[in-house]
Amino acid sequence: MNITDSGAIMSGKYDIAILGGGPGGYVAAIRSAQLGFKTVIIDKDNLGGICLNWGCIPTKALLKNADLYEKIKNAGQFGINVENCSFDFPKIIKRSRDVADRLARNVEYLMKKNKIDRIRGFGKFANEKVLEVFDQNGNITESIEASKIIIATGARARTIKQIPVDGEKIITSTEAMVLKDMPAEMIIIGAGAIGIEFAYFYSVFGTKVTVVEALNSILPIEDKEISEALTKELKKKGITIHTRSIVEKAEIKGNRVEVTLNSEGKTSVISADIALNAIGVTGNVEGFGLENLGIELFKNHIKVDKRTYQTNINDIFAIGDVIGPPWLAHVASAEGIHCVETIKGLNPPAIDYDMIPGCTYCQPQVASVGLTEEKALAEGYDLKIGRFPYSASGKAFAVGEREGMVKVIFDSKYGELLGAHIIGSEATELIAEFTLAKSMEATFETIIKTVHAHPTLSESNMEAVANAYGEAIHI
Amino acid sequence: MRIDVVMPKMGESVNEGTIIKWHKKKGDRVKKDEIIFEISTDKVDTEIPSPSDGILSEVKVFEQETVPVDTVVAVIETAENSEMPQEKTPVSPSFEKKQAETPSTTQIGGNLIEIPMPKMGESVMEGTIIKWHKKPGDPVKKDEVLFEISTDKVDTEVPSPEDGTLAEILVGEQQTVEVGTIVARITSKGGVYKEPAATVVKTPIVESENIIEKRVPQMDSLYAEIKSNEAFQEVRPSAKRFYSPLVLNIAQKENVAFEELENIPGSGVEGRVTKKDILDYISNKGIVKTKEETPSYSYPKKAPEKSFSPQEEQKQVLQERTQQEKLHQPSFSDGNNELIPMDNIRQKIMMHMVKSRDTSVHVSAMIEVDMMKIHNFIKINKDDFLKRENIKLTYMPFIANACIKALKEYPYLNSSIDGTNIVLKRYINLGIAVSVEPNGLIVPNIKNADEKNIIGLAKAIAELSNKARTKKLLPDDISNGTFTITNYGVFGTLFGTPIINQPEVAILGVGTVIKKPVVVELDGADTIAIRPMMYLSLSHDHRLIDGMLGGKFLKFMKDTIENFDLNDI
Known part of the structure; x- marks a missing residue:
């Protein structure tokens, strides 16, 4: 152990x-250790990153509460009478936090298991090969040299x-996950996956939710047909939706937030207890210390070569959300693995960004x-489209x-599966079949001729494919 | 009195029936209500009894043949007129109309056996009938030669599978048909053959095939099934990697041959070809094509090493060549030129030679060898060997033996090139080029030649040459060679620069042994002596074998031959 000039322990x-222990970083670390590299991971917070601590996982926990509550409220149609059904909001939030904490500990364990050094602190480039780690007070605690x-x-x-x-009053998703009380009214700005999931969650527990989206839907x-179907379902749940509406300003007036909208030229003002900013993310x-090294950026993200991630x-190298869209945990993990394998010289096939599934966990999913x-039409393909409604599925x-x-x-x-879009119960699980089909370059025959278990929702996948070729059985 | 037996109508919408089995054969006595045949229709299978006592004088429909309801399938002569049927029973005019649908040969009793074009090797898909040894009507014995064929790989004789009579020849001499195509039919013993109305051989092939289709639809569909299965099996075992359904679809739609597909570099998992790879390949191919369309003669594209002997490719090379050559050559015989179509073997040799030259970078090196020791040994032991082993001792087994030793010493010469890999062969299958009169050349090989001694090699060489000249070689005899020796010395040639037998990487040429004055050292003093000398020349593929290795190989051979261990024999 050496002492560096600055007094830090080398x-x-x-x-x-x-640098960073999210689903990109920690997965890269494990793969790196598996491949025999001496590996260190630095993160100022719990491992697992936003995904595990403040994103994917805790929101899925919250959404499960919403789903369950909604089901219990509707249990009557199954002949089950539940009286005085109520909820404990702080407990709902606590369950979500417990899930996140537990999983973060799991990741810490995985680091130990794979003999990866874990340093808690804020890492900063001293030069191209050396990272200095700072504690909360801004003191250098360690200095690390690494070849990559x-x-x-x-x-x-x-x-x-x-x-x-x-x-x-005006919050982001992080705060939205740990609100102390249920707001009576909420405005959600941005109708991407994050915005829609919170809209669904809060509306189920009784918040009057208004969603504002600048784009058309x-x-x-997502596919327009799917997003229209979702719009219908969310409106049924009492959510107000303003599309093609740009937020001109959001102001805090006392304990209310006033949001001024410009909807295709028409200005209006809506107000609520809380406004959630879900317009997107930034790297x-x-x-x-990136600027000192002269690392090239684009639109607040790091620019890399997507074959090597250098x-x-x-x-x-850089991987995950910091290199830009599609800002998905599973993409970050895949990039992390790819990056490390490339360093090892394994020459893995490039990640195909056309084959990344995307999921939104409201109900219907x-x-x-x-x-x-x-998009397919715009790219000039001649299409065969198949649809299968859940209402024709025995299992559904x-x-x-x-x-x-x-x-x-x-x-x-050529019979290539260009895209698959699912809305409905378990959609996020059902999509896996199409993801595999796409990555294996399956054609419609492959899917139709694959026997699907009955009765399952997955039969709908097969039937939709068959429908595209006029061979569907149950419709 | 003649009673016609017709195909009965077995139900409302049943319009035809298939005879499954004849219980009686022509000439048999039948009783009323005795079962004479069994039929199968869409609805039922049933047995048909005789309408009357009598003798079954004619059987007009074969087993497995399907005919419309009311077709006369047999004739029974009743007791009033019960002499045995004549061979030339006059055919009723109403029946004549159906002649086209009935067999061109009349065969009664026994079975009709179809003789397909045999499959002579893995990638051999078609064969040419060179010669028919029998003509229709000839009796044939089991294992007697029916006809001779020539395929991509080998010429061979095809024997009859059964005793019987050659009923029909469906494919004439010099016709090339796909493997599995029925080329003849024989009636097995017991069947009576009747001279066909028309001479079948003269009818165009296509027409005969149509007749077959009409006659035996079930067999036909069965055959189609077998054929498609074969096609499927052709693809599977040779596929070196997985192809996604999408890639296969694209290949099919864009007419990318399987061999071509095998050579597309894959960027996917484990080298798989992805959609992008094949689409890139196709679009690049388009570019290459347009380049090739330029009027100036463009040298045929270098064949990828991996795809040795895919027929398509060879054909393409051949076509490109012949098209170019046609421009300068007459396309007909006239007073000054005689146009002789190449036979199959000649065409194959041409393609193999062109392909080899386009594949390998040929370099040749020569060495002079003093054969005195071998020469003397042969001179002394020749008669003894002929008596003892029944072999005519020549230089060849000694040269082969020295060659095998050299191959063991320098195994790179016993290898092939696969893409950017070298495939070292752990076995030595030594090819011996044999000229076949009048105009052919074939290279059968001695399997595991390194396990044979001089006598074994001598016998193997004699046997292979003999088999080659009598067209008895089997596909196995000419596949999997690892190195070739060609002995042009028999024609008095001193040395040559032979062309490599693909996918091997070298070939040894053996020159004639000729007595020459040479300078030798005797007791430390240079002196001129008369010695039987021979030139060995080695053509090697410079892609893999450099001059040094080629030179060392030749030197090793020279040393081995000049100091041959005669105790070894």
């Missing part, structure tokens, strides 16, 4: 140092000046992989989940 040399450094610092909620986040990256590129500086109908009927649809889009020339 913790030794590593093959790979990873992977930046996996993630992203955070994007803020704009029109929507001044104060963390109490909610979940604007964490500040504060750890930045413009040799031996410095929305999941998709590949091209939307609009039996379990009382009749709202939903599987939509598949094929290229009529």
Whole structure:
């Protein structure tokens, strides 16, 4: 152990140092250790990143509460009488936190198991090969030298000046996960996956939710038909939706928030107890010395070569949300593995960004992989489209989940599955079949000729594909 | 009195029936209500009794043949006129109309056996009938030669599978058909053959095939099934990697041959070809094509090493060549030129030679060998060997033996190139080039030649040459060679620069042994002596074998031959 000039302990040399312990960083660390690299991971917080601590996992916990509560409220239609059904909001929030904490500990355990050094602190580049770690008080605690450094610092909620986040009245998803009380009214700005999930969650527990989206539809990256179906379902749940509406300003007036909307030229003002800013995320590129190294950025994200994930500086790599869209945990993990395997020289096949599934966990759930109908048409494909409504599925009927649809889009020339879009119960699980089908380059015959268990919702996948070719049985 | 027996109508919408089995054969006596045949229709299978006592004088429909309801399937002569049927029973005019649908041969009793074009090797998909040894009507014995064929790999004789009579020849001489195509039918013993109305051989093939289709639809569909299965099996075992359904779809739609597909580099998991890879390949192919369309003669594309002997490719090379050559050559015989179509073997040799030259970088090296020791040994032991082993001792087994020793010493010469890999062969299958009169060349190989001594090699060489000249080689004899020796010395040639037998990487040429004055050292003094000398030349593929290795190989051979261990024999 050496003492550096600055007084920090030189913790030794590593093959790979990873800055950030989210689903990109920690997965990269494990793969790195598996491949025999001496590995260190640095994060100021619990491992697992936003995903595990403040994103995917705790929100899924909250959404399960919402789903369960909604089901119990509707138990009457199953002949089950539940009287005085009520909820304990702080307990709901606590369960979500417990789940996150427990999983974060699991990740810490995985680091130990794989003999990865875990340093808690804020890492900063001293030079291209050395990271200095600072404690909360800004003192250097350690200095680490590594042959390769992977930046996996993630992203955070994007803020704009029109929507001044104060963390109490105007909040981001982080605060939305730990509100002390149920707000009576809430405005959610941005109808992407995060916005829609919170809209669903709060509306189930009785909050009057208004969703504001600048683009033409909610979940604007999803297939239009799916997003229209979801709009209908959410409106049924009492959610107000304003699309094509730009937020001109959001102001705190006493204990209310007033949001001024510009809807295609018409200005209106809506108000609520709380406004949630869910307009998107932005890369964490500040504060750890990237500018001193001259690492190239684009729109607040690090620019990398997506074959190797190397930045413009040799031996410095970046993965996950910090390199830009699609800002998904599973993409960060895949990039982390790919990056480390490339360093090892395994020459893994490039990640195909057309085959990344996306999921939204409101009820009904929305999941998709590949091209939307609009995109496929724009790319000049001649399409064969198949649909299968849940209402034609025996299983959906039996379990009382009749709202939903599987939509598949094929290229009529080669029979390629271009895209699959599912709305309805378990959509986020059902999409896996199409993700595999796409990555295996299956054609419609492959899917139709695969025997699907009966009765399952997954039969709808097969039927939708068959429908595209006029061979569906149950419709 | 003649009673016609017709195919009965077995139900409302049943319009045809298939005869499954004849219980009686022509000439048999039948009783009324005795079962004479069994039929199968869409609805039922049933047995048909005789309408009357008598003798079954004619059987007009074969087993497994399907005919419309009311077709006369047999004729019974009743007791009033019960002499045995004549061979030339006059055919009623109403029946004549159906002639086209009935067999062109009349066969009664016994079975009709179809003779397909045999499959002579893994990638052999078609064969040419060179010669029919029998003509229709000839009796044939089991294992007697029916016809001779020539395929991509080998010429061979095809024997009859059964005793019987050659009923029909469906594919004439010099016709090339796909493996599995029925080329003849024989009636097995017991069947009576009747001279066909028309001479079948003269009818165009296509027409005969149509007749078959009409006659035996079930067999036909069965055959189609077998054929498609074969096609499927062709693809599977040779596939070196997984192809996704989408890639296969694209290949099919864009006419990318399987061999071509095998050579597309894959960027996917474990080298799989992805959609992008094949689409890139197709779009690049388009570019190459347009380049090739330029008027100037473009040298045929270098064949990828991996795809040795895919027929398509060879054909393409051949076509490109012949198209170019056609421009400068007459396309007909006239007073000054005689146009002789190449036979199958010649065409194959042409393709193999062109392919080899386009694949390997040929370099040749020569060495002079003093054969005195071997020469003397043969001179002394020749008669003894002929008596004892019944073999004519020549230089060849000694040269082969020295060659095998050299191959063991320098195994790179006993290898092949697969893409950017070298495939070292742990076995030595030594090819011996054999010229086949009048105009052919074939290279059968001695399997595991390294396990044979001089006598074994001598016998193997004699046997293979003999088999080659009598067209008795089997596909196995000519596949999997690892190194070839060609002995042009028999024609008096001193040395040559032979072309490598793909996918091998070298070939040894053996020159004639000729007595020459040479300078030798005797007791430390240079002196001129008369010695039987021979040139060995080695053509090697410079992609893998450099001059040094080629030179060392030749030197090793020279040393081995000149100092041959005669106790070894």
